[in-house]
Each structure stands twice: as structure tokens, then as C-alpha cells.
Amino acid sequence: MLAAERRDLLLARLRTDRKIVAKDLAAELGLSEDSIRRDLREMAAAGLCQKVYGGAVPASPAVVDYGSRTTVAPDSKQAVATFAVTLVRPGGVAILDGGTTTLAVARALPRDLACTIITHSPTIAVELLGHPSVEVIMLGGRLFKHSAVTCGAAAVEAAAGVSADVFLLGVTGVHPVHGLTTGDADEAAMKRALSRRAAETYVLASAEKLGTASRYGVVPFDDIAGVVTDGVPGETVSELVAQGVGVLNSDR
Numbered sequence: 001m002l003a004a005e006r007r008d009l010l011l012a013r014l015r016t017d018r019k020i021v022a023k024d025l026a027a028e029l030g031l032s033e034d035s036i037r038r039d040l041r042e043m044a045a046a047g048l049c050q051k052v053y054g055g056a057v058p059a060s061p062a063v064v065d066y067g068s069r070t071t072v073a074p075d076s077k078q079a080v081a082t083f084a085v086t087l088v089r090p091g092g093v094a095i096l097d098g099g100t101t102t103l104a105v106a107r108a109l110p111r112d113l114a115c116t117i118i119t120h121s122p123t124i125a126v127e128l129l130g131h132p133s134v135e136v137i138m139l140g141g142r143l144f145k146h147s148a149v150t151c152g153a154a155a156v157e158a159a160a161g162v163s164a165d166v167f168l169l170g171v172t173g174v175h176p177v178h179g180l181t182t183g184d185a186d187e188a189a190m191k192r193a194l195s196r197r198a199a200e201t202y203v204l205a206s207a208e209k210l211g212t213a214s215r216y217g218v219v220p221f222d223d224i225a226g227v228v229t230d231g232v233p234g235e236t237v238s239e240l241v242a243q244g245v246g247v248l249n250s251d252r
Contacts, residue, residue, distance in 0.1 A: 060183070076230050094117055099149075103124055119139065120158075139159055174209050174211075211235070
């Protein structure tokens with residue numbers, strides 16, 4: 001079997017099975033496990049999958065630059081945002097993570113809602129200029145241009161001085177086995193720091209992120225209050241529920 005044929009087969013398996021176990025597939029095809037692992041490494045380098053222990057899972061489509069991310073599943077993100085905005089209570093304090101889904105949340109906030117929003121996203125801070133009753137606290141630090149957020153040591157230190165009722169966390173992948181992930185180590189550390197400053201953390205996950213993974217873990221499922229998604233009940237949602245993860249479906 002030619003290398004191109006193997007890659008097409010591996011991509012097809014990822015689409016149908018949502019995972020590849022290198023040992024099992026090598027035995028099925030009569031190939032060496034090293035050949036399958038090499039193919040997976042090359043596919044991962046091309047952004048076609050996410051390598052995990054023993055094989056691979058689908059790569060998140062959200063691991064792209066911020067400008068490109070605005071065109072990924074906008075209707076899905078809006079559905080999640082419409083539900084998530086109800087978690088921001090009048091008079092309360094909420095932390096909004098960076099990203100296009102949380103930006104949709106900022107846009108969906110009622111204009112007359114009086115609350116405090118803490119964010120490390122300049123785009124969210126600017127969006128909230130049009131909300132006269134929202135007090136905005138902007139956390140400074142090194143600007144990570146890929147995601148349009150501040151992160152690094154200064155941002156983590158700034159986060160240590162705030163506290164909130166709820167943190168709306170954005171991730172690039174939600175996988176029942178490989179957890180909540182994102183594509184940058186410093187960004188993952190900032191998300192963990194923000195999660196520690198809120199009484200409750202809710203993950204915002206539009207449907208295309210379910211069942212996918214990125215390189216860096218964020219927080220364990222035990223540390224979140226629930227996942228807000230528009231994904232239809234299916235294998236990934238069922239597995240999350242089976243693990244005791246609260247799933248708040250915006251389509252219900």
C-alpha cells in the first residue's frame with residue numbers, strides 16, 4: 001500500500017471512528033506499527049490529526065490564527081453564546097476567556113445588564129465599550145497575537161488578584177479521554193490561572209470541538225461545573241455524561 005493510500009485510509013478512519021489505535025490498525029492492515037506511527041506523525045505535522053498515546057484523534061479545527069477562527073462555525077458559536085450569557089448574573093462578576101466564542105458571549109450580553117467582566121482579551125474589552133452598565137477589568141501581560149489574549153508571567157500574576165463568580169472558559173478540544181485542551185502551553189497556563197479565580201468554571205464548546213484534541217491540557221473535568229455546547233447528543237456527549245461531566249446543551 002502506497003503512503004498516500006495509507007494516509008487516505010487513516011483520514012477516513014478518523015472521520016468514521018474518531019480515533020486510530022496504531023497497534024490495532026497495523027494488525028488489521030498487515031503493516032508494521034512503525035509505519036502507521038510514522039504516517040500519524042506526518043499527518044500531525046500537517047495539522048490533519050492530533051497524536052496521542054497509542055495513536056491519534058481528530059485535530060481541533062480551532063487551532064488556527066484568530067482571524068481564521070472567526071470564520072469557523074459562527075452559527076454554532078452563537079448558539080453556545082446565547083445559552084452561556086445566562087450564566088452571567090446581574091450584579092455578578094464573570095471572567096471571560098479569549099476566543100471567538102467568548103467574543104460572541106460579550107456581544108450577546110444585554111445592553112442594560114449591570115455586572116463586572118474580567119478578561120485578558122483586548123477584543124472582548126473593546127466590544128464591551130458599548131455596554132454602559134458593564135464594568136470592565138482588563139488583565140495585562142504579553143499579547144499572544146495568535147489568540148489575541150494576554151498571557152505569560154505578568155498576566156498570571158494579574159489574574160491572582162481577582163476573583164469571580166463564574167469563568168467562561170474557551171478551549172480548542174473537548175475529548176472524553178484526552179480532556180480539555182488548547183494549542184499553546186502559555187495560553188493553557190493562563191486558562192488554569194483564571195479558572196482558579198472563579199467559584200465555577202464552564203467550558204464553551206461549539207460542536208466542531210467535541211471529540212477533538214490539541215497538544216496541551218487545560219484543567220481536568222473535575223474542576224469544571226459543566227460544558228456548554230450545541231453538539232447533538234452522540235458518542236462524545238454520552239461519554240462525557242458517563243464520566244459525570246455536566247453537559248448543558250444549548251439546543252435544548
